[in-house]
Amino acid sequence: MSLIVTGTVSESAQDVAVAPRPRRRGIVFWITRYLPAEIVGTSAMVLAGLGVTLWTDAPAAIALAALVGETLGFYAVLAVTIYLEQRTVASSRRRTAARTGMLLVAEFGAAELLDTFLIRPAALVAGVLLFADPMWGLLAGKLVADIAFYAIAAGAFTITARIGLRDRA
Numbered sequence: 186m187s188l189i190v191t192g193t194v195s196e197s198a199q200d201v202a203v204a205p206r207p208r209r210r211g212i213v214f215w216i217t218r219y220l221p222a223e224i225v226g227t228s229a230m231v232l233a234g235l236g237v238t239l240w241t242d243a244p245a246a247i248a249l250a251a252l253v254g255e256t257l258g259f260y261a262v263l264a265v266t267i268y269l270e271q272r273t274v275a276s277s278r279r280r281t282a283a284r285t286g287m288l289l290v291a292e293f294g295a296a297e298l299l300d301t302f303l304i305r306p307a308a309l310v311a312g313v314l315l316f317a318d319p320m321w322g323l324l325a326g327k328l329v330a331d332i333a334f335y336a337i338a339a340g341a342f343t344i345t346a347r348i349g350l351r352d353r354a
Contacts (some may be wrong), residue, residue, distance in 0.1 A: 267288050
């Protein structure tokens with residue numbers, strides 16, 4: 186038995202059939218996007234924070250050094266990551282670099298302001314005060330701060346992707 190269907194497909198049905206499906210952003214995407222930056226940032230944080238303990242045991246100085254180290258390591262990796270993503274969209278190296286800067290600010294600006302000036306310093310100092318070993322205090326403070334940071338940054342990434350900021354020149 187065979188079934189033959191004749192007729193035309195309605196315009197709205199065609200739109201549905203050819204409309205691109207939105208990319209899903211599962212846990213694997215977020216891990217592959219942020220894990221390399223986290224590894225470098227965390228390593229830089231621990232090295233800077235513990236390096237300062239050679240001169241002082243002041244929790245604020247340890248936390249500040251750790252914060253600067255982590256920020257530099259984290260954004261160095263993400264700048265390269267975003268630059269490589271944008272190479273296919275932008276027409277020149279200069280335009281790619283400009284788009285990279287703009288997307289770093291769009292994705293991380295709000296999260297970074299709250300994180301750098303409020304959440305992370307408080308969490309790092311609290312961690313250093315609460316744990317006998319500064320390394321464990323830094324790691325505990327980092328974990329608490331990262332939860333807040335990524336909630337904001339992932340939301341900003343999703344917005345920039347949905348409005349097409351990442352895909353158009």
